[in-house]
Amino acid sequence: MMKNSRQNASNRQENFGENSKKGQKEPEQVLGQNVPIGSADYLAPESLNKALEYRSRYGYKAVVIAGGTDIMVDYFEKLPEVTSWLDLTKISALKNIEITREEIIIGSLVTHLEIARNEELKKYLPLLAAASSEVGSWQIQSRGTIGGNIVTSSPAGDTLAPLLAYQARFVLASTEGEREVAAEEFFVGPKDNIMEPQELLTKIIIPHPPENTISRWWKVGKRKAMIISSLTMALLLEVNKNDRIQSARAAYGAVAPTPLRLESLEEYLTDKDLQEVELKKAGNLAEEAISPISDIRGTEEYRRQVTRDITIEALREMQQR
Amino acid sequence: MFGFGYGEGFPDHSIASLEPIDNDKILIRTSAADVGQGVKTVAVQIASEVLKLAPEHFVLSEGDTHITQNAGSTSATRQTYFTGHAVKEAAEDLLGNIYHYASQEFVTNHPEMGTKEGRVFSHVDPDQEMTIWQLRDKLADEGIELKGRGTFFPKTFKPDPETGQAEKVYVGYTFHSQVVEVAVDTITGEVTVEKAYSAVDIGQAINPQAVEGQIEGGTAQGLGMALMEEQIIEKGRTLNPDMSRYLVPTAVDTPEVETILIENEDNDGPFGAKGVGEPAMIATAPAIINAIHDAIGVRFYELPVTPEKIKEALANKEQ
Numbered sequence: 001m002m003k004n005s006r007q008n009a010s011n012r013q014e015n016f017g018e019n020s021k022k023g024q025k026e027p028e029q030v031l032g033q034n035v036p037i038g039s040a041d042y043l044a045p046e047s048l049n050k051a052l053e054y055r056s057r058y059g060y061k062a063v064v065i066a067g068g069t070d071i072m073v074d075y076f077e078k079l080p081e082v083t084s085w086l087d088l089t090k091i092s093a094l095k096n097i098e099i100t101r102e103e104i105i106i107g108s109l110v111t112h113l114e115i116a117r118n119e120e121l122k123k124y125l126p127l128l129a130a131a132s133s134e135v136g137s138w139q140i141q142s143r144g145t146i147g148g149n150i151v152t153s154s155p156a157g158d159t160l161a162p163l164l165a166y167q168a169r170f171v172l173a174s175t176e177g178e179r180e181v182a183a184e185e186f187f188v189g190p191k192d193n194i195m196e197p198q199e200l201l202t203k204i205i206i207p208h209p210p211e212n213t214i215s216r217w218w219k220v221g222k223r224k225a226m227i228i229s230s231l232t233m234a235l236l237l238e239v240n241k242n243d244r245i246q247s248a249r250a251a252y253g254a255v256a257p258t259p260l261r262l263e264s265l266e267e268y269l270t271d272k273d274l275q276e277v278e279l280k281k282a283g284n285l286a287e288e289a290i291s292p293i294s295d296i297r298g299t300e301e302y303r304r305q306v307t308r309d310i311t312i313e314a315l316r317e318m319q320q321r
Numbered sequence: 322m323f324g325f326g327y328g329e330g331f332p333d334h335s336i337a338s339l340e341p342i343d344n345d346k347i348l349i350r351t352s353a354a355d356v357g358q359g360v361k362t363v364a365v366q367i368a369s370e371v372l373k374l375a376p377e378h379f380v381l382s383e384g385d386t387h388i389t390q391n392a393g394s395t396s397a398t399r400q401t402y403f404t405g406h407a408v409k410e411a412a413e414d415l416l417g418n419i420y421h422y423a424s425q426e427f428v429t430n431h432p433e434m435g436t437k438e439g440r441v442f443s444h445v446d447p448d449q450e451m452t453i454w455q456l457r458d459k460l461a462d463e464g465i466e467l468k469g470r471g472t473f474f475p476k477t478f479k480p481d482p483e484t485g486q487a488e489k490v491y492v493g494y495t496f497h498s499q500v501v502e503v504a505v506d507t508i509t510g511e512v513t514v515e516k517a518y519s520a521v522d523i524g525q526a527i528n529p530q531a532v533e534g535q536i537e538g539g540t541a542q543g544l545g546m547a548l549m550e551e552q553i554i555e556k557g558r559t560l561n562p563d564m565s566r567y568l569v570p571t572a573v574d575t576p577e578v579e580t581i582l583i584e585n586e587d588n589d590g591p592f593g594a595k596g597v598g599e600p601a602m603i604a605t606a607p608a609i610i611n612a613i614h615d616a617i618g619v620r621f622y623e624l625p626v627t628p629e630k631i632k633e634a635l636a637n638k639e640q
Binding site: 073137220221222223224225226227228230296298299301302305306309310313 | 508509510511513549553560561565566568570571572573574627628629632633636
């Protein structure tokens, strides 16, 4: 059986026992404690270490909450099913944005609104700033966090395609230590990721994009706010002085079980003169590389047509810049 | 064009009453339900106009079968017309009673009196003056209750079952025409309504700002009907039974609406007023569909026109 670390409402708690199958100890035993877990604990530690201890002990038996903009929807009318809460909002260490020479480090509790309004992020990571400014509504942007958007792992999560395009790495911490995972390896299915029940996402690390980078963000939805995206696109090209594309990253959301990069399109674009890119060919490559479903946010046919057409339009804009 | 009131000969009516109570207030008793459209504001404004008394002096009862009588439903765009009329008549009845009893106190004739800001006075003898509430107390000592009562119960006409014709099928008609500007994104199929202009013949606006509010709300609802609102059913189950999936326009989807009020009093409503609730929305969806046709040359016959339908139509047009 595949490793099952799904985090959605239906199995967040039930899977608790299953995770011991890989030879892990039950989180309770990790700390060597036999104190019974309360039936309705509200845990709101101020330090990350304390949070990791709780995480290790409770695992999925405590639902992790930060902004709550996904969790409160997941558990709408089912709140009594939550046995315990692990509230991260008092951990100030997870709320920083740090910019070094090589990297931009964003704490997992940084809100969408903070990212959307941060002048440096707007300059260095315009795709992420723009995507954050289009999440839900001002109210949701004020509460919702980038970490929450990542661990919810919806294929339609607005910040996810930009994070893939920027080759972000996620820092997953537990009492055992930290590990860094590439964004591309993190998502494994709809609302499914590789996180273990004792881990917390603490930081998002993004290498500075090269200076000669051009990019285009696109969110398509059925209304202008409070809408789950029908599809998203984060297209990023590194173009040298002679207009040659040195590298290309094309990331899309809501067109497959996970947000994904389209390797065939990236390969086609890489090492090509930007002006010689055949738009129709690029559009067709994008359309062929996705595997969308039909749902109430868009039919498969619509998602294919629009993936093709926004790819063509974005590249046309880049050629004419 | 929208015919308001229940229509079809239904015996529709509204009853209201007014009475001076303590603390310089006048109680308006009506069971008309205010669901946000502003019938309570309208009732106060009408009573205020008739009695030449500032709106702060009026309080309203809640709809309650112990203390109020029938005002009919808040539906069919009928409350301003029916309850507005009933309150106007009740206020006129109260004013008549004030004149009647005050003339007995002053020992004067009706034309030689006046009322203003809650005072009733004699033109002949300036010393003869009292407030409505002093008059009320004086009458109470004599066992007389000072109040006014009004019923609006217009004659209605049953339509001919074969032709649907009647002398007057509805009590009145509101006319509304709207122009909208839309932008169709041919890449994503998204439609943006950028601006709307409304001209609405409402006879007389009792409260122009409230009328504009109704037009704006109606435009938002019409926009939802044209572009978003859709109950999606699969095998008998509704797939979008909540407001996150059954989409209505948000504030940022809704255009600025420029409203032109046409007040020609062609109607027997209170001060010539007509209803405006439902007529506010009926023009918007047809206007948007016509504007989409103007923009991309495709005519749609099924609502809502979603981005998928736009893309499909554009793809078919190309072939």
